[in-house]
Amino acid sequence: MPPSGRVRPPAFSICTHPGPRNPVYGVTEDFPAGSATYAGKRHAVIWRGTPESAVDLHGLVTQTLGTEFTVSVIHAATTYGDSTHFVGYALSQSGIMQNVAVMWTYTARDFAAWAQAKFTPEELADSSLSGPTAVYSQDGLPNLVKFALGLEPKQAITSGLPAVAVTPAEWTYTYSRPSGVLNVAYEVEISTDLVNWTTEGVVHEMTGATINDQSWSARYPLDSTANIFFRLKITRTDS
Template sequence: MRNLSLLAALLLMMTGVCPLRALNWDFQTVRDAYFTAVARSVTVGTDGRVHVVYSALPEFGNEAELDHAVRTPATSWVVTTLASIPSSNLYGSAAVKCDSFQHPYVIYRQPSGGVQFRRHTGTAWASAVNFAGSGGSSQTLAVAIDSANDLHLGYTVTGGTLRYAFWDRSASSISYRDEVHDFTYVFEQVSLLLHPTSERPRMTYSRNGHLTYAVRGSTVTSAWTSEIVRSNSVSANSIAGGSMAFKGTTAYASYYDPANQSVYLASDSGNPWARELVGSFDMESVSSISPATRLFFDSAERPYIVWRRSGGDLYVSSKRGSSWKTALIAHTSEADFGAAMHADRLYVAYATPDRTTVRLATAGVSPAAEFGGWAESVFTPTQLADPLVSGVEADPDLDGVANLLEFAFNMPPLNAGVQTMAPGTGTQGLPASTLEIGAGGAAVIRIEFLRRRATVNSGLTYQAEFSSSMTSGTWTPAGGTTTVTPINDDWERVVVLDAPPAGSQRRFVRVRVTQEL
């Protein structure tokens, strides 16, 4: 056996600033083997079950179908066909939401143009309920469910009328219906949300070149009042892709302005609304049955806008500090897609470029998984304001381990005492390195360390490197095997074996931790 000496070293390395890293997306096939498929909507219940609604034309068949697919992290997708539709209605509107019992409601356009919904009772799908009478032409729709599990719907009908309907779940038919706007204009890109405290419905919609915001009065039968979010006199219905979200109790809207090919974020901070430029993009022609943008806020109130670019690519734009950055999600050829955010995780449903497969892309955006969110959870406001205490290179407990490494290896930054993780069982601590007997009786260096899983998007990369001299330029990645074992949703255990070159008498190992800011 070669007599190798061993040194375990840690190297902290900072990279350049990148306000939005490329998120680590997980891709799942919801359903395939279709002739044509169009993703419509996605939602996630508080129980973690993911619901996707899409329309599809089977590979062998003349009639299209509206499908609901559901899965949990531990199960495969279960698909139910809710309605048969003519192939000409393949691009009809549809949406899915869950009530407080985690039962899905699917709202969709009928071939006749009216609107129906079906809900799951917990044991089976109930019969359809009509929202809009037959003969109407619902070009677009939006839905919300309140704390009493009553349904609110915004939809358009022939002639350019935007309507609102309300369904008390104890009633056998629609409880109330009225007109938000009744003009000879085309209403498109309807978004509907309930105020987070009063639950009064709000809508945004495109009307005659304007992005408009409407608010319902204090009761379900009160009148609607409206104001212009953004005007555009270039052409009718030119402000498009409106989507709404609340940050606290303030309404925000994302939209696309084709006059300058730009995406904007507007806030209801006065009249007129304040707006900021997200970016200038060559967007796809906006579908009249689906907004071109989807707006969300994470638990740290950071905005995320999912949108589709001309050429068939889905992107997400997000803001860090004062800068907006954009990253690719996936390629697609359909203008329609579904998007949702739940528990600081993005969910995007779309059809593949060949239109044969419905897929779901998911990515974690948790602020707590990033250094800044972690720092907020372990330091006081006074400590956070002092970079000598809470900064990435600071060592407030004077144990020789910088905060970034404490974060990387699940260690307490305010509790002195350097510790090495227990091999095989440890869930915190610095990497553990040992000498082992390898094949042929040769000595092999084994290093084990904790790593934040890529799916939580911590912004960290870990690299085990080896050297025979520790001089610059001699550090190389491991030439042996690497074994990764998940511990939980956030952490995994990594074991790396070295393959030292022949004749080595000394061998050094380090784990390099790199942070993207």
């Protein structure tokens, strides 16, 4: 097993390798490297820190030679703008130069970091534009909701929103959210009159996950009521 905090690909011979890079949100980095010998001819990226899941990260970064791959920065201790130490190796048959392109898809883990990534300095100074309760676009969704659901604050969202369905036994409310969001509580509440809301009787659970996203479902017995309303309640826990 590799030491904690490091994902180690299979052994290979490296002639040249780039140093750590400071990831910039949405910017592609090209990693030039000298020739290397590796039987499987794959690229790899090593995290010189503490990844949340070495297994998941390793699955992301071992792909076929000659393709681009994406690295998502998801370290819990990282905040926007920190230097995160990835090292990219371009592997090839001996004597052949290769480049590896890495897209830094930096995952902001709390609302403040997310806002810094999404808004200009001028917008950050105006809470009516960048604050958690502000609605930047014309879709009626506050910034906190968009952060919690992984939506873009400056786009009017018409898809990717929670959905309600009916099965033979249950009402279901499903939605997706980013993996590892910090300082946010999610609750699904139900009501029969749009006045009184409760979580009683609601089964709220994760139904699937990737390294970037989670799928969640809230279920409520169909025979409990003829009509029902759902709402997703999102609350900051750091304020």
